[in-house]
Amino acid sequence: MTDEQLLIQLKDVNPAALETLIYRYHAPIYAYISRLVRNPHIAEDLTQECFTRICLAVRDGRLPVSIRPWIYRIATNLCKDLWKKASHRNEVPTDEQELSTKPDRDTVSSILIRQWEREEVISALAQLSEDSRQIVVLRYYQDLKLQEISEIVDMPLSTVKSKLYQALRKMARILEEKEVARSG
Amino acid sequence: MDEKLRKILNELADEDREGSDDEGSTTSQSFIRLGELMPRFTAPEPTSLHTTALIDKLLPLLDNKHVDVEQGVNARTPRFAEVMDREGRGHSGTTVSRLFRLMMPQLLILSPWFWVGSLLAVGISLMLMLSPQQPFGFAGSTNPIVLMAPLLSLLGISYSCRSYGTPMFELEMSFPLTPSQWLTGKIAMILCCYLILFALASGVLAWNEGIAIIPFTISWLIPLCLYSLLTLALMLRFGTLTATFTMVGFWLMQFIFGEGMGAFYFLGDTSFEQWLSSKVVGAIVSVVVAAYVIFRLRRDQGIAVSATQTESWRI
Amino acid sequence: MIHLKLDDVTYKYPHEGARTVRIADLTLTPGLYYLYGANGSGKTMLLKGLAGLLTPAKGIVKLHRGNQALDVAQYKWHMGYCPQEYALLESLTVYAYLKYIAKMRFIPNQLIPSRIDELLDTFQLKSMARQKIDSLSIGQKKRILLLQALLADPDLLLLDEPLAHTDLHEYNMLSRLLASEEGERIIIASDHPISRQMDISCRILFISEGQLKGPYDSEQLKASLDNRIVTCRIPTTRWREQLEKMSRVCSILSLKHGPEEVIFRVYLHAGKTSGSVPFLANVEITTMEDVYLCFQIPSVRDNMLR
Numbered sequence: 147m148t149d150e151q152l153l154i155q156l157k158d159v160n161p162a163a164l165e166t167l168i169y170r171y172h173a174p175i176y177a178y179i180s181r182l183v184r185n186p187h188i189a190e191d192l193t194q195e196c197f198t199r200i201c202l203a204v205r206d207g208r209l210p211v212s213i214r215p216w217i218y219r220i221a222t223n224l225c226k227d228l229w230k231k232a233s234h235r236n237e238v239p240t241d242e243q244e245l246s247t248k249p250d251r252d253t254v255s256s257i258l259i260r261q262w263e264r265e266e267v268i269s270a271l272a273q274l275s276e277d278s279r280q281i282v283v284l285r286y287y288q289d290l291k292l293q294e295i296s297e298i299v300d301m302p303l304s305t306v307k308s309k310l311y312q313a314l315r316k317m318a319r320i321l322e323e324k325e326v327a328r329s330g
Numbered sequence: 331m332d333e334k335l336r337k338i339l340n341e342l343a344d345e346d347r348e349g350s351d352d353e354g355s356t357t358s359q360s361f362i363r364l365g366e367l368m369p370r371f372t373a374p375e376p377t378s379l380h381t382t383a384l385i386d387k388l389l390p391l392l393d394n395k396h397v398d399v400e401q402g403v404n405a406r407t408p409r410f411a412e413v414m415d416r417e418g419r420g421h422s423g424t425t426v427s428r429l430f431r432l433m434m435p436q437l438l439i440l441s442p443w444f445w446v447g448s449l450l451a452v453g454i455s456l457m458l459m460l461s462p463q464q465p466f467g468f469a470g471s472t473n474p475i476v477l478m479a480p481l482l483s484l485l486g487i488s489y490s491c492r493s494y495g496t497p498m499f500e501l502e503m504s505f506p507l508t509p510s511q512w513l514t515g516k517i518a519m520i521l522c523c524y525l526i527l528f529a530l531a532s533g534v535l536a537w538n539e540g541i542a543i544i545p546f547t548i549s550w551l552i553p554l555c556l557y558s559l560l561t562l563a564l565m566l567r568f569g570t571l572t573a574t575f576t577m578v579g580f581w582l583m584q585f586i587f588g589e590g591m592g593a594f595y596f597l598g599d600t601s602f603e604q605w606l607s608s609k610v611v612g613a614i615v616s617v618v619v620a621a622y623v624i625f626r627l628r629r630d631q632g633i634a635v636s637a638t639q640t641e642s643w644r645i
Numbered sequence: 646m647i648h649l650k651l652d653d654v655t656y657k658y659p660h661e662g663a664r665t666v667r668i669a670d671l672t673l674t675p676g677l678y679y680l681y682g683a684n685g686s687g688k689t690m691l692l693k694g695l696a697g698l699l700t701p702a703k704g705i706v707k708l709h710r711g712n713q714a715l716d717v718a719q720y721k722w723h724m725g726y727c728p729q730e731y732a733l734l735e736s737l738t739v740y741a742y743l744k745y746i747a748k749m750r751f752i753p754n755q756l757i758p759s760r761i762d763e764l765l766d767t768f769q770l771k772s773m774a775r776q777k778i779d780s781l782s783i784g785q786k787k788r789i790l791l792l793q794a795l796l797a798d799p800d801l802l803l804l805d806e807p808l809a810h811t812d813l814h815e816y817n818m819l820s821r822l823l824a825s826e827e828g829e830r831i832i833i834a835s836d837h838p839i840s841r842q843m844d845i846s847c848r849i850l851f852i853s854e855g856q857l858k859g860p861y862d863s864e865q866l867k868a869s870l871d872n873r874i875v876t877c878r879i880p881t882t883r884w885r886e887q888l889e890k891m892s893r894v895c896s897i898l899s900l901k902h903g904p905e906e907v908i909f910r911v912y913l914h915a916g917k918t919s920g921s922v923p924f925l926a927n928v929e930i931t932t933m934e935d936v937y938l939c940f941q942i943p944s945v946r947d948n949m950l951r
Contacts, residue, residue, distance in 0.1 A: 409829060410797075501728055
């Protein structure tokens with residue numbers, strides 16, 4: 147079933163359609179929020195809140211034109227709200243996620259390198275502005291179309307493009323500088 | 331280079347041309363490094379168990395429009411409105427039972443002191459009538475009961491309608507009541523009670539002193555009606571406070587000038603020379619004022635608030 | 646299913662010429678609607694009209710309950726109204742006052758005590774039931790007014806500034822309560838979104854230029870202002886000369902005078918970023934107050950509703 151077909155069924159407040167929607171989007175939304183807030187507990191809460199809002203909107207017949215940007219937009223706004231809360235701003239982001247990818251073949255040192263490289267990416271991302279970070283995550287990790295991103299972050303397509311390019315360039319430079327500093 | 335990043339950079343090819351004039355330092359080399367590192371930022375994935383749990387939590391939201399997420403248990407308790415509809419909400423009934431329903435709430439807002447005061451006033455008037463000599467030297471043509479009846483009823487009505495022209499009245503007008511029903515409830519309670527009290531007093535006098543009961547009753551009944559209706563009319567026109575003061579003033583004037591007012595002296599008893607003509611005038615004026623009150627209420631049906639009132643309430 | 650339908654309705658006070666509120670065509674389904682508008686824009690007039698205290702100068706108002714369509718005189722049985730002024734009988738106890746209202750609303754006698762108890766509990770007023778109303782605080786009186794409107798469990802609840810003059814605790818309690826009530830009834834509450842950030846999602850009606858507009862989704866309105874609301878700080882000595890420059894990039898929503906600097910809260914015009922503003926600018930989280938202020942500016946409003 148495509149998102150469009152799903153939307154038609156959601157208009158009739160069909161529980162099966164909502165179930166399909168949650169199955170389809172739970173993992174990507176959770177991943178998206180996790181990448182933005184980097185605290186698994188908060189990410190879980192926000193994900194649940196995000197789907198609660200979707201559910202209530204479906205119940206009340208407040209449906210969007212297209213599903214994917216809508217859901218990401220709700221998730222994005224939830225994260226933004228969180229950042230704006232002063233209490234969270236001072237919190238040190240915790241990231242307890244374990245690296246579980248292919249552990250059998252990896253040696254300890256390669257795991258450590260991966261872990262370390264991961265930290266590099268995260269710290270480079272953290273140096274971006276809030277909206278640039280969102281755009282990078284949406285485009286690269288969530289694999290959304292630029293047009294959809296422009297809807298989600300409510301910016302013109304051209305702005306999204308230039309922000310994305312600038313952000314990637316900045317990240318590349320940061321990572322390169324680190325590399326140079328390390329080797330030199 | 332990472333395939334994904336290459337694709338993205340291709341999409342952004344025109345950005346590259348625009349922005350590359352100042353800093354050409356971002357070489358494709360550094361993008362290759364970025365492409366290697368970016369996939370390292372993995373994110374956790376929820377298990378299907380997580381997803382099912384989430385669905386179980388959320389689906390009930392769809393079915394029950396009335397249920398809050400946290401208090402799903404209350405889902406099956408019927409709304410109070412439904413219970414009320416089942417029990418019947420006073421739409422129907424005989425005229426008397428409807429009148430009764432309009433009157434009863436008034437008991438709640440009349441203070442006990444009001445009843446005590448009324449009883450005392452009637453009791454004292456009766457004692458004065460029964461005592462052999464009249465201590466305050468009342469003019470020969472009146473008596474305490476006839477004096478007290480209009481005064482008490484005007485005060486009682488003012489007290490009972492004290493919310494008129496206040497925000498409370500506005501609130502009462504949002505109830506399923508018309509202005510005339512509102513007024514009926516208020517004055518019926520007061521008038522019923524005074525009529526009973528004064529009728530009892532008349533009975534006592536008739537039995538004890540041998541006074542002819544019908545002329546005596548007419549003596550106090552007509553001023554009681556006249557004063558009540560005048561108070562109402564003035565209240566609807568000028569507000570409660572003005573009505574009360576004017577009517578008390580009018581009562582004092584009648585008391586002071588007494589028989590000098592001729593047929594317009596309404597507080598006389600049977601010994602007054604122009605008793606009959608004064609009572610007829612009183613009755614006619616009562617009817618005219620009653621007509622005005624009814625007209626006024628008809629006009630105000632549904633329009634309980636005027637702009638001037640609204641503004642003056644907002645201090 | 647309950648819904649309120651207004652068809653080209655105009656309200657005006659009988660003795661006052663100029664001021665009117667016009668509602669072109671509005672259908673409200675159960676939910677919480679906040680009614681916003683500048684002082685004197687006619688919020689109170691609209692609510693009084695819906696409460697049956699004013700007859701519309703024009704148009705038809707109907708409350709649909711299932712397959713019944715009731716006009717104002719008939720729907721008063723299913724409507725609760727909380728006026729802005731203290732419509733209380735101060736000399737009575739809380740309980741006597743509520744009992745009086747319940748009886749005047751023809752709630753069957755046998756149901757009255759339990760209903761009052763239940764609501765007193767909800768509004769955290771149980772301990773004050775036997776107190777005289779004139780001994781209560783302003784916030785407590787406000788709660789009683791709100792409580793009386795709910796006594797007969799109405800389908801249409803009209804609240805004229807129910808949250809004004811409440812302290813923060815009461816504000817939170819009442820706004821949460823309103824949000825929890827919204828499933829079963831239509832609630833229209835006029836309010837001033839002053840600096841308190843409303844985090845409950847709700848729908849919004851605006852009165853501007855004598856017209857009722859909406860309903861809009863609060864989240865969508867807020868989202869339409871995301872990244873547009875910015876505060877910037879300008880030294881006191883220089884803010885006047887900067888005004889003109891600023892008005893080209895943004896619309897000023899509010900300003901606060903500090904000892905050394907003036908803090909502006911502004912809406913960035915489309916296409917501008919926080920970098921376009923002279924001096925240091927911070928992107929702020931959008932509050933309902935911003936939404937409210939932005940809505941008053943016609944060009945910004947058009948952008949929001951786009």
